[in-house]
Amino acid sequence: MKLSSAGFSTPLPPSTSPCSTTAVSLGSRANIDHIVITRVGVWAVDAKRYRDKRPRLQVEGGLFRARTERLIVGGDRMKLVDGALRQAALVQEVVGPIPVRGAFCFVDADWPLFGGSFTTRGIDVCWPKKLAKQLAAVDGPVDVVGVAAAVARRFSSA
Numbered sequence: 001m002k003l004s005s006a007g008f009s010t011p012l013p014p015s016t017s018p019c020s021t022t023a024v025s026l027g028s029r030a031n032i033d034h035i036v037i038t039r040v041g042v043w044a045v046d047a048k049r050y051r052d053k054r055p056r057l058q059v060e061g062g063l064f065r066a067r068t069e070r071l072i073v074g075g076d077r078m079k080l081v082d083g084a085l086r087q088a089a090l091v092q093e094v095v096g097p098i099p100v101r102g103a104f105c106f107v108d109a110d111w112p113l114f115g116g117s118f119t120t121r122g123i124d125v126c127w128p129k130k131l132a133k134q135l136a137a138v139d140g141p142v143d144v145v146g147v148a149a150a151v152a153r154r155f156s157s158a
Helices: 080-094 128-136 144-154
Strands: 002-006 007-011 015-023 033-039 042-049 056-060 068-072 100-107 118-120 123-126
Touching: 033 080, 033 144, 042 080, 056 118, 068 080, 068 118, 080 100, 080 123, 080 144, 100 128, 123 128
Parallel strands: 042 100, 100 123
Antiparallel strands: 002 007, 015 033, 033 042, 056 068, 118 123
């Protein structure tokens, strides 16, 4: 099974069920690029192509003022994070108590040789192969087929 979008294709482990390019809102152009159901939980994945730009986390404050985090990819992209949080919340409404994670998968970005992936406000930011490893990392109790059916009933393919 493969996760395909924005010109890339990444193999997924057999214990996952991807639902790609899913419309999420009536009267809106918003969409969730991929919903991936794994044995550990559900992932709402937003694929982004920012060619030759390096995603980074900018952290300010902390000691004497409130800590703030900003996703920077050639500029401030915190509106993307807000959107990813809304997408994860929509999926959470469908799957109930099953854990839902949001992720950005940046394709063709300028990732460093070591490290590079990070999390901001609970949204993972990484590249395709790193995301595939995260999806395959652990086994758990989720009924992948049952959850995939519930997700398919709620979200229509775009």
